[in-house]
Amino acid sequence: MLAVDDVDLDIMPGEVHVMAGENGAGKSTLMKLLSQVERPSRGEVEISGERVEFHGPGHAQHLGVAMVYQEFALAPHLSVAENLYLGREPGRGGFVNRRAEREDARGLLERVGLQVSPDRLVRGLTVAEQQRVEIAKALAIDAKVLILDEPTATLAEREIEGLFGVIRDLTSHGIAVLYISHRLDEIFHIGDRVTVMRDGKVVDTLPVSELNEDKLVRLMVGREVENLYPKPEIEIGDVLLRVSGISRGEKLKDCSFEVRAGEILGFAGLVGAGRTELARAVFGADRKDSGTVELEGKKLKIKKPSDAIDAGLGYLTEDRKGDGLALQLGVDQNITLANLPARFGFINLGEERRTARRRKEELNIRTPSVRRKVQVLSGGNQQKVIVARWLETRAKVLFFDEPARGIDVGAKAEMFGLIGELAKEGNGMVLISSYLPELLNMCDRILVMHEGEVAGVIERKEFSEERIIALATGAKEAA
Amino acid sequence: MSDTTATTGGRAREALRERFSDIVSQLAAAGALIVVFIVLSFASPVFLTADNLFNIGSQTAVTAVIAVGMTMVIITAGIDLSVGSVSALAGVLGVMLITGAGLPVPLAILGGILVGAGAGLVNGLLVSMAGLNPFIATLGMLTVARGLVYIFTNAQAVFGAPDSFRLLGQGVIGPIPIPIIIILVVAVAGYIVLSRTRLGRYAYAMGSNLEAARLSGIPIRRYLTSVYVISGALAGLGGMIAMSRVNSGQPNFGIGLELDVIAAAVIGGASLFGGQGTVLGTLIGAFLIALIRNGAVLLDINTFYQQVIIGVVIWLAVIWDQYRRRRLAAASE
Numbered sequence: 001m002l003a004v005d006d007v008d009l010d011i012m013p014g015e016v017h018v019m020a021g022e023n024g025a026g027k028s029t030l031m032k033l034l035s036q037v038e039r040p041s042r043g044e045v046e047i048s049g050e051r052v053e054f055h056g057p058g059h060a061q062h063l064g065v066a067m068v069y070q071e072f073a074l075a076p077h078l079s080v081a082e083n084l085y086l087g088r089e090p091g092r093g094g095f096v097n098r099r100a101e102r103e104d105a106r107g108l109l110e111r112v113g114l115q116v117s118p119d120r121l122v123r124g125l126t127v128a129e130q131q132r133v134e135i136a137k138a139l140a141i142d143a144k145v146l147i148l149d150e151p152t153a154t155l156a157e158r159e160i161e162g163l164f165g166v167i168r169d170l171t172s173h174g175i176a177v178l179y180i181s182h183r184l185d186e187i188f189h190i191g192d193r194v195t196v197m198r199d200g201k202v203v204d205t206l207p208v209s210e211l212n213e214d215k216l217v218r219l220m221v222g223r224e225v226e227n228l229y230p231k232p233e234i235e236i237g238d239v240l241l242r243v244s245g246i247s248r249g250e251k252l253k254d255c256s257f258e259v260r261a262g263e264i265l266g267f268a269g270l271v272g273a274g275r276t277e278l279a280r281a282v283f284g285a286d287r288k289d290s291g292t293v294e295l296e297g298k299k300l301k302i303k304k305p306s307d308a309i310d311a312g313l314g315y316l317t318e319d320r321k322g323d324g325l326a327l328q329l330g331v332d333q334n335i336t337l338a339n340l341p342a343r344f345g346f347i348n349l350g351e352e353r354r355t356a357r358r359r360k361e362e363l364n365i366r367t368p369s370v371r372r373k374v375q376v377l378s379g380g381n382q383q384k385v386i387v388a389r390w391l392e393t394r395a396k397v398l399f400f401d402e403p404a405r406g407i408d409v410g411a412k413a414e415m416f417g418l419i420g421e422l423a424k425e426g427n428g429m430v431l432i433s434s435y436l437p438e439l440l441n442m443c444d445r446i447l448v449m450h451e452g453e454v455a456g457v458i459e460r461k462e463f464s465e466e467r468i469i470a471l472a473t474g475a476k477e478a479a
Numbered sequence: 480m481s482d483t484t485a486t487t488g489g490r491a492r493e494a495l496r497e498r499f500s501d502i503v504s505q506l507a508a509a510g511a512l513i514v515v516f517i518v519l520s521f522a523s524p525v526f527l528t529a530d531n532l533f534n535i536g537s538q539t540a541v542t543a544v545i546a547v548g549m550t551m552v553i554i555t556a557g558i559d560l561s562v563g564s565v566s567a568l569a570g571v572l573g574v575m576l577i578t579g580a581g582l583p584v585p586l587a588i589l590g591g592i593l594v595g596a597g598a599g600l601v602n603g604l605l606v607s608m609a610g611l612n613p614f615i616a617t618l619g620m621l622t623v624a625r626g627l628v629y630i631f632t633n634a635q636a637v638f639g640a641p642d643s644f645r646l647l648g649q650g651v652i653g654p655i656p657i658p659i660i661i662i663l664v665v666a667v668a669g670y671i672v673l674s675r676t677r678l679g680r681y682a683y684a685m686g687s688n689l690e691a692a693r694l695s696g697i698p699i700r701r702y703l704t705s706v707y708v709i710s711g712a713l714a715g716l717g718g719m720i721a722m723s724r725v726n727s728g729q730p731n732f733g734i735g736l737e738l739d740v741i742a743a744a745v746i747g748g749a750s751l752f753g754g755q756g757t758v759l760g761t762l763i764g765a766f767l768i769a770l771i772r773n774g775a776v777l778l779d780i781n782t783f784y785q786q787v788i789i790g791v792v793i794w795l796a797v798i799w800d801q802y803r804r805r806r807l808a809a810a811s812e
Contacts, residue, residue, distance in 0.1 A: 285694055306696035315694060323694060326687035328754035337684055338695035345677045389695065 021197035022408030035067040036060035066138030067147040081105035081118035108136040128159040156271035229441035237261030240428040246291030259428035266443035267432040273449040283315040314395030327375040332356030359388035380411025397428040523777040539769040540658030545717040546743040547669040548710035556753025557613035561620035562714040563736035569595040570718030574728030592715040599711015603704030637728030648723030686753025746796040
């Protein structure tokens with residue numbers, strides 16, 4: 001089987017060339033071939049008209065191809081300058097010329113618009129800052145081609161603008177940027193040309209100016225996608241969950257909100273504004289200093305996640321692999337993890353299998369067997385396994401933290417359809433997202449957070465991106 | 480439509496391959512065991528006799544029994560370095576319960592197991608409540624338990640146990656030595672715990688992803704502690720068997736035993752990163768080590784060589800396991 005089949009791709013100096021396609025389309029594999037992490041079974045790469053031999057990732061860098069992965073390749077305990085010159089330290093005879101290293105680092109950091117001292121430890125930098133360090137590293141090796149793998153996945157809106165500024169500056173200096181993304185808005189925002197991949201093949205390469213969203217989605221999916229955000233009409237009922245006055249150190253300050261039956265409440269805000277922290281505090285994943293949680297009028301004592309689960313709350317974490325799935329366990333075992341059918345400590349294996357099969361059918365989890373390790377499923381199907389887990393706990397209020405992150409367009413529509421259906425059944429849904437179109441389309445109300453506080457709550461009929469951004473950035477607004 | 484059927488078929492094939500490679504990995508260790516067994520059968524006239532085989536079984540009992548507990552700890556991504564010292568502490572105190580306190584033998588054996596469980600409880604609380612790294616927590620216990628043994632015995636062997644105490648390590652039921660029966664009982668119990676109980680499932684879940692387990696409402700502290708208690712209790716049982724085999728309390732017993740026990744689990748496919756390991760694999764590992772030792776004695780190979788051989792076997796087992804896992808990860812992309 002070929003992950004990438006007979007692909008042709010040209011990248012011009014000074015252009016932002018977007019690679020678009022669903023998960024598994026072969027984008028990442030292609031990038032690994034270009035950066036010589038993996039060896040192609042056939043085909044060749046030319047840079048500036050010269051044919052390039054395969055010698056591994058170090059060689060690709062030597063030739064001027066640098067790649068910034070979603071997970072950064074930085075040494076957290078070393079300083080920024082040390083990271084920038086890792087493996088190529090200036091100096092002689094095994095001694096590092098620290099002053100030269102620091103001076104050069106300063107110049108690079110300026111070029112990527114990063115205002116931190118080269119002596120800072122990478123560990124202490126934000127995700128956005130670390131990403132800039134990665135880009136600076138590419139500049140340090142004089143990269144001609146910079147490959148960015150979904151660079152905005154972990155950034156907030158404001159940080160994305162900064163990144164785009166840096167990218168434009170690089171291209172104006174003749175560097176070619178190969179930009180992998182599935183976020184449609186950015187493709188139109190930053191891209192010059194788009195190459196769409198599907199099933200390991202190039203579907204088409206087009207200038208962005210000749211595309212619109214519908215056409216692009218059609219190329220990526222290979223069929224029409226009816227509606228990315230299928231929000232059903234729902235009669236909103238009584239208050240299900242009432243959260244009052246939650247505080248936690250500097251992270252959360254006196255946060256209150258309520259979720260009604262049938263309602264989808266959005267949490268908007270910049271990264272670090274406290275959306276995830278608020279959900280975790282309600283759920284008992286982190287301790288809280290003060291505040292109360294009531295479900296259906298009953299005050300809950302939530303000290304740990306099991307208290308919240310028993311009461312009827314569920315929390316789907318943002319980082320599926322990091323703290324959601326037990327990757328080495330089977331699909332069935334992951335589904336029953338929060339509500340194991342057991343008596344006197346003994347698991348009812350038959351019932352577990354039946355439960356898993358039922359959820360597999362119901363949620364359309366694509367796996368040949370529920371006994372398969374969840375590790376080998378696609379992102380969208382993994383996400384469904386976690387949804388199944390929470391459905392098994394009979395949760396009445398579910399917090400979805402970035403549920404669409406890293407899953408493909410088709411699975412996204414399914415995921416949002418599911419959230420809508422759960423709301424329709426009279427449950428309360430909380431949707432945390434950094435991508436405004438998701439919130440604007442799916443939610444009945446949007447709660448906007450700013451620096452650990454609830455900056456405001458906006459009703460659906462008053463939704464606008466400007467209002468949300470104004471609240472999220474702390475701009476004073478007469479509301 | 481034909482497109483989707485093709486993918487489903489491909490996935491089913493992949494699933495089969497995955498299952499198959501799981502079996503193969505166990506077969507690799509089992510295959511090595513069988514090969515060594517056959518080679519020794521031809522190489523030595525003594526090897527394939529009931530006496531010798533029973534002898535191997537009895538000698539392996541201590542390692543095998545403790546290794547079942549170690550497997551559970553390793554599955555949670557932990558380690559228990561204290562089992563050697565704890566087995567000595569439990570064994571010696573168990574013997575002293577007979578010679579000093581005059582307890583009947585069965586109660587004394589139970590006492591020894593409880594001493595081990597107590598040490599395991601301390602390990603478990605240090606890991607789950609105090610948040611110590613398992614390596615550090617149990618390294619401390621390794622020293623503490625050994626120190627306590629020497630304090631209680633003044634580093635002198637404890638004699639004077641009645642002959643009835645010999646039964647545990649030297650007795651037989653029919654033709655079968657009791658230690659071998661104990662291995663079987665502990666292995667079956669361990670298998671059931673790991674595959675059919677909450678404790679076992681949560682052990683795999685915690686080892687695979689501790690935070691996911693916590694957020695799924697699993698009482699981490701309780702279950703993590705339980706696993707160390709079981710490991711300690713089995714170390715206690717192993718210690719009692721060992722003391723029974725020499726019918727005395729030996730304060731120097733079990734120095735370095737933890738390494739054999741860990742080796743057995745690792746050869747059997749347990750991953751020190753957690754989430755992986757089986758009782759069957761660990762037993763195969765324990766017996767592979769025992770066969771190599773026995774063979775070296777029978778074939779009159781310098782005992783220093785067997786140490787080298789066992790080390791190489793550990794490397795090969797882990798290299799094989801990693802190779803297999805990498806292929807699985809590659810297939811899933």
